[in-house]
Amino acid sequence: MTGLLTDLYQLTMAAGYFEAGKHEDRAVFELFFRRLPANRNYVIAAGLQQVVDYLANLRFRPEEVEYLRSLAQFRSVQDAFFEELLRFCFRGDLYAIAEGTPVFAEEPLLTVRAPLLQAQIVETYLLATVGFQSLIATKAARICEVAGKRGVVEFGTRRAHSPQAGVLAARAAYIGGCIGTSNTEAGYRYGIPVFGTAAHSWVQSFASERESYERLQRLLGPETIYLIDTYDTIAGAQLAASLGKPLWGVRLDSGNLVELSREVRRILDDAGLREAKIMATSDLNEYKILEFMAAGAPLDGFGVGTDLATSADAPAIGAVYKLVELEENGGRRYTAKLSEGKHTRPGMKQVFRYADHDEIARAAECGTDPGNAVPLIRPVMVGGELVEPLPDVHAARQNARESLDRLPIACRSLFEAEQEYPVEYSPELKRLSEGVLAELNTEAQR
């Protein structure tokens, strides 16, 4: 992985730390969401595997370093810095909340404790990785919550923000509760179940719709799903019914899905195909599925694309990565920013999850017995090495499902809950925050 895949200022700052002799000061940065996106009462953490892959493989190639050397911003930087980049290999510690865990605003999903230069350079990649996958896992959880027992398949690669984002969206959607994806690379790479049979072009490519159906049935047998709306949905359903078994079912992709699903159900039942299923696609999302469910539409499964793979109603999340402490000159300094509406809390933290609330505490409080609370932040890499195998996507999905089941129903609503999930700050953390803020307000800033 190239070290250049970051914001330029991470690299100019790295050069500055090096010139100031601060590049090996041990820094602690925390990655968290400033606030939850609209209509979300929780966010599902995801993307840790890709963070680990990145940290373990991050390097600078000689031609990349030459490129940096050619930029105006590095004009006055000494050779030793560029040599340092050529030796770059992440040697820090990574702590994280497990993938699939619901988290709330200000809870650190990742903590990086590393030499300042290293911890700074990785910021951009970590934010983009965890922010995006967490958005999509959360969107999937919302959709699956509404769909209940009906399976939801992720179909969004074509509308994802690049094909590569589509692979990661498929991964995150599976963690969030989807039963699988149409993205074949995601199936291959992560062992996620893959789904998909045929598109309109299949039907169009044969001289008649009948021929296209017969060919599909011969090809797929019990996996056959006819896409019945290419020309006329009702006629398509009658044709499907006339061909009988084997088939899995039919797919509706346009028109009023509540009305059409009822008519198609009747056609299939009348032909003795009671087990044939009806799957719906067509720009679906959790809000539309909620309406189908409320109307009792006889739909057995959903393929969700665009809105899922882009988290369309909340396409970004305010993920930030903030310096909270620094060891320098043999001492430790706690840091915060006071910017209007964007202030941060100093010091490395732990999140304790109790049955009915969370507490954000100082990491140093781990010496105190937390009673029946579970500490969510655990070591993942120490000194640049993985401490134990990461849970795979199946374990992350299981974690999401079990954790969501434990959340209050109000919190799992599609809409903003009247009360936020209770997240408290420990007295020790508050004391530290107040002390650091007071100090910064009085003297340190001039």
Added chain:
Amino acid sequence: MTGLLTDLYQLTMAAGYFEAGKHEDRAVFELFFRRLPANRNYVIAAGLQQVVDYLANLRFRPEEVEYLRSLAQFRSVQDAFFEELLRFCFRGDLYAIAEGTPVFAEEPLLTVRAPLLQAQIVETYLLATVGFQSLIATKAARICEVAGKRGVVEFGTRRAHSPQAGVLAARAAYIGGCIGTSNTEAGYRYGIPVFGTAAHSWVQSFASERESYERLQRLLGPETIYLIDTYDTIAGAQLAASLGKPLWGVRLDSGNLVELSREVRRILDDAGLREAKIMATSDLNEYKILEFMAAGAPLDGFGVGTDLATSADAPAIGAVYKLVELEENGGRRYTAKLSEGKHTRPGMKQVFRYADHDEIARAAECGTDPGNAVPLIRPVMVGGELVEPLPDVHAARQNARESLDRLPIACRSLFEAEQEYPVEYSPELKRLSEGVLAELNTEAQR
């Protein structure tokens, strides 16, 4: 590039075409936007370079083919199909509208004419590539339109949908009019100017704000931009002013940017730093910048991140890829789908751009003198080979700027224009559409 990065149904259809002996039938697919996203009166075409890279390098590795063979959907598929995949190499023709060109609904940005099996498999990647980059180039064009002579820098990688999407967002934003990006990999790969100096962590990492500013000035000289809001914006501006030249300017990242920019301008001017610039960041977009401009805020440049790299107010575009004709059994058949609200027009097309309107015509009409119209769709690859070097991002950006200048002002509004830009269909294309639709409605579908 792996052939698995596609929807599974492209591969099951490919197997079906192969089994039916249709895989070498010459198909024409067109990629277009069904409608423009909200508030957009045009879309800037982008992503062609990545389409060409993909088509030229698309392969299936043996272990990937083995994976497909293991799936239930391929249970009954003969070995010869998998051998075909191992030999896969795109041999088709690609036609496209140049990057940077404004396009309108239903105008084909890409046309793929290739053996049916090949043209089908590439659908997903092409849609995700062109859809995403076109969205971002368009968002950038809107922001740059409002910012006028003030430079806009793309800062959004951390909020992009994966780090890889960030690189492509930077590329597309540059085509759309940004003066550069913070994404260093995009700078390296595409020769886009890169910008960035320091973050809050830089200020926090030093024992005093003063030391952090002094160090930055020593490092960057005339490139120095102080980020002045870490603790107190006005105090930060006074500190910056006291350090004098060399500097480029200061950056505001929180608070009310209209008021703050006026106060900071006064502080800089009073210190004789009239040439020092003020740059603004902080969740900006075209609507906020419009307000700054209307208020006459003394801002000299903008860094736009989240909303640009995700096209936040319109995070997806209805890009589709539709089969329009097929050569089979020695004849040519024109195809369309009639699905409710999603019908398509048959036959390969050309777009003629006149001074004040576009005409979508049949490709076959190119034999007729178009007068002063410019045909927008041009051959890019023939038989899998590039016909001439593609214009680079600088040429694409120039194309965007010149083409946008020629559009009516109403069309360049941030809001929906009262009248859509006029796009007509040629009489020949209408005749073909009507003929094919009538035929499909009467007989072909049963």
